[in-house]
Amino acid sequence: MKSKELPLKGKHVLITRGGDQGDKFCMDVASMGGIPHMVPLIDFRAHHDQNAAIFIKNMNQYEWIIFTSKNGVHYFFQQINGKANEHIFHKGNIQFAVVGEKTREALSRYRLPSRFMPNVYTAEDFAREFFNQGLTGKKVLIPKGNLASNIIAESFRTRGFTADEWIVYETYYPTKETDKLLHFLEDDLLDVAAFTSPSTFNHFIKIVGQHHLEPHAKKLLFAAIGTVTKRTIEQAGYSTHICPKNFTIDDMFHEICIFFQQASLGKE
Incomplete structure (x- = not known):
């Protein structure tokens, strides 16, 4: 299979939603060649x-x-x-x-x-x-x-x-996986962080601020599920690179794939 058929090949994706939706997101990312990292930043x-x-x-x-x-x-x-x-x-x-x-x-x-x-x-x-x-x-x-x-x-x-x-x-905010997120950020392991709500981003940026990891966070691509989450990201001084027209996790995943696919074609 050619690499262009796997738009996320080698890309590390932070998935901030847990549960069934997070599990499906992980499988979708892996199916497109990506490496998913699920760190739930929200629970109910x-x-x-x-x-x-x-x-x-x-x-x-x-x-x-x-x-x-x-x-x-x-x-x-x-x-x-x-x-x-x-x-x-x-x-x-x-x-x-x-x-x-x-x-x-x-x-x-x-x-x-x-x-x-x-x-x-x-x-x-x-x-x-x-x-x-x-x-x-x-x-x-x-x-x-x-x-x-x-x-x-x-x-x-x-x-x-x-x-x-x-x-x-x-x-x-479920705090049990904070150490995992800190490791990912400190080592600049992640390529893109996908936020499924303003709350997931707010919890993320709180951790970033507490541990002075802003320079690492600035290196990331940010994906937002919709315009409200996008606004929250940008009000914090970050850029939103990916935001779907339909505000669902599935559509956000597809937009992430399209983003990297187009980036790959631009390099050819």
Whole structure:
């Protein structure tokens, strides 16, 4: 097989997401000749909101339930765990909206359809497209993570509607693999670092700053899953070299391949 068929041949890729998505990303990188290094810079756990019982009790009062991530879907159903009358979800009284494909897939595992998904997977685009389509909701519930923005909720509130935000999970930094990341940076082993959220980059740059590794970090190519992550990287004084049009890990991986493929062709 010719090297041009393996665009990542010999390239060391930092993968900052763990779990199934991180494992798949690693396999994809390896399949294209790259050397994946998975150092999870983000993890999730259930959050117990003091208003949870109220949200569950009043579930049938909501016209829409809006999910901003697949974790929101997972932890929402974990939290209700049969406490809400799940049959109300299948009677059509409540409609569901999602921010992106992966969230829609997560919802479909509960045999529930999404009535709305924006063309661009950001909170800003969700809010604009939702109302541009003539959709409305006088009372909506938004199960979300503790770091998620309130852009969608505010877009409903400014129109005089009620938007309740239920924190069903929290994001935290798993510190157990910090030493591995320090080794990679100190030895300039990595070619590209792929960030799947602003939080993964924020945790990365915190480690860089604490250990005075900025000169090493500046040597890296940075890949961002979407425009919000890209903005976070650039606000910290770094350049974003790769950012897909569709904000998914799969699309980011494909863009990384295209980037190195084009770089290789430029050298020929």
